[in-house]
Amino acid sequence: MKVRIDADLCQGQGRCFSIAPNIFGFDDLGNGVVLGDGELTDETIESARLAQSNCPEHAIFIEE
Amino acid sequence: MTDKPLVQDFASDWDHTDPKWVADPYPIWEDLRKRCPVAHTDRYGGGWFPVTHAGVSAVAKDTEHFTSRTVVIGNGRPGEEDMPAPIGVAPPISSDPPFHAIARRIMLPALSPAAVNALEPQIRALCVELLDKIGDRELINAGSEYSQFISVGVIKQLLGFPPDDEDLFREFVHIVLEGVDHPQEQRIEEFEPIEAYFTKQIEDHQENPRDDLTSYLLNVEIEGQKLAPEHVFGTMVLTLIAGIDTTWSAIASSLWHLSTHPDDLARLVNEPDLMPVAIEEFLRYYAPVTMARLVKEDMQYLGCPMKKDDWILLGFPAANRDPSVFPDAGKFIIDRAENRHLAFGLGIHRCAGSNLARTELRVAVEEFIKRFPRFELSDPGAVTWSIGQVRGARNLPFRILK
Numbered sequence: 001m002k003v004r005i006d007a008d009l010c011q012g013q014g015r016c017f018s019i020a021p022n023i024f025g026f027d028d029l030g031n032g033v034v035l036g037d038g039e040l041t042d043e044t045i046e047s048a049r050l051a052q053s054n055c056p057e058h059a060i061f062i063e064e
Numbered sequence: 065m066t067d068k069p070l071v072q073d074f075a076s077d078w079d080h081t082d083p084k085w086v087a088d089p090y091p092i093w094e095d096l097r098k099r100c101p102v103a104h105t106d107r108y109g110g111g112w113f114p115v116t117h118a119g120v121s122a123v124a125k126d127t128e129h130f131t132s133r134t135v136v137i138g139n140g141r142p143g144e145e146d147m148p149a150p151i152g153v154a155p156p157i158s159s160d161p162p163f164h165a166i167a168r169r170i171m172l173p174a175l176s177p178a179a180v181n182a183l184e185p186q187i188r189a190l191c192v193e194l195l196d197k198i199g200d201r202e203l204i205n206a207g208s209e210y211s212q213f214i215s216v217g218v219i220k221q222l223l224g225f226p227p228d229d230e231d232l233f234r235e236f237v238h239i240v241l242e243g244v245d246h247p248q249e250q251r252i253e254e255f256e257p258i259e260a261y262f263t264k265q266i267e268d269h270q271e272n273p274r275d276d277l278t279s280y281l282l283n284v285e286i287e288g289q290k291l292a293p294e295h296v297f298g299t300m301v302l303t304l305i306a307g308i309d310t311t312w313s314a315i316a317s318s319l320w321h322l323s324t325h326p327d328d329l330a331r332l333v334n335e336p337d338l339m340p341v342a343i344e345e346f347l348r349y350y351a352p353v354t355m356a357r358l359v360k361e362d363m364q365y366l367g368c369p370m371k372k373d374d375w376i377l378l379g380f381p382a383a384n385r386d387p388s389v390f391p392d393a394g395k396f397i398i399d400r401a402e403n404r405h406l407a408f409g410l411g412i413h414r415c416a417g418s419n420l421a422r423t424e425l426r427v428a429v430e431e432f433i434k435r436f437p438r439f440e441l442s443d444p445g446a447v448t449w450s451i452g453q454v455r456g457a458r459n460l461p462f463r464i465l466k
């Protein structure tokens with residue numbers, strides 16, 4: 001499973017990197033970025049999903 | 065308040081400055097959501113108010129049919145002397161694409177999570193100082209002795225304005241946001257001291273540049289060009305107005321909630337790890353800000369016959385209580401895990417100061433409940449709320465409990 005942020009949808013609401021700072025970071029404008037390759041493990045999948053379900057812009061995608 | 069008829073039916077004659085709306089808008093919105101998802105008014109020259117999450121989201125994201133040229137409802141419309149779209153009077157909030165992205169890019173680094181993290185110790189010190197000043201009294205005012213000072217202190221420092229002008233800033237906020245129903249000529253007159261003050265600050269910064277947002281705006285370049293003086297002026301006014309009232313309201317409303325919900329207060333005191341989640345629920349439930357747009361051309365939209373220059377009031381706080389999106393939307397759930405609230409708006413105009421606002425709110429609540437783990441309203445009838453597009457508790461008489 002892989003997580004990605006759609007940069008066109010992200011508006012820098014800042015929820016993802018607050019909820020899952022081990023998965024998401026931010027750029028110099030405050031937009032969300034995926035740290036590393038975005039590959040999720042059994043340990044990180046749950047917090048990635050929680051971040052996804054808190055993004056007001058629906059900008060986070062988790063894919064097989 | 066001006067003498068005007070009280071609203072009898074908010075579906076056909078809404079007014080966000082009506083005393084009933086100011087005192088408690090939520091039952092009004094709930095009623096509207098059931099029978100009329102987009103309310104209309106002839107007041108302010110005509111306007112619409114969508115109350116559902118879907119309606120608010122659609123308008124917030126649609127920069128093709130709506131302009132942000134003016135985001136605060138009034139009786140007039142921007143005139144020929146005002147900066148036209150896509151720039152508008154206070155970039156970037158008043159800007160439309162494509163200029164919007166340029167104006168926003170200038171502001172975002174100054175308000176990024178990294179920049180705000182660096183400010184946190186100062187924000188905390190300010191809160192502690194205010195609490196020290198309040199001292200060990202049984203009766204305090206969490207509005208006029210605490211909430212109202214925090215954002216004003218932060219913004220003053222950000223802009224590099226004189227430390228003793230705080231009362232003036234609150235007066236400016238009051239003029240811009242609460243005098244919205246005054247006649248247009250009176251509005252113009254009321255804005256004169258604001259213009260004079262900012263002009264003076266700009267001149268002072270031109271003569272004595274320093275490390276603050278004002279000097280940054282005066283010097284920053286887009287493709288080798290400095291910003292137009294109107295742009296600098298507009299962004300400074302925006303920072304002051306949007307940075308003060310909003311966060312002040314969020315802090316005060318959150319403290320009001322805790323003063324009236326002892327179980328939530330006890331949980332937050334005993335489980336400090338809950339704070340980030342609780343802050344999001346405060347933001348959802350007491351979202352202070354509604355924003356306006358103007359309709360660009362006559363059109364049928366959300367099933368309504370909208371006319372050019374009609375207002376649209378974006379009720380983010382109403383969207384946040386839409387039960388089709390939030391389970392138990394009318395209930396404050398302090399540990400609500402999934403919370404896609406729209407307190408900071410949606411789309412390209414997401415509040416540029418959201419990182420700062422969230423940090424101020426969290427630190428202000430943290431320090432307050434650390435100092436006062438138990439409190440209640442000492443005089444519930446004396447609580448007042450601000451008028452207009454930014455809603456928050458103002459007078460908050462508390463009794464500190466031992």
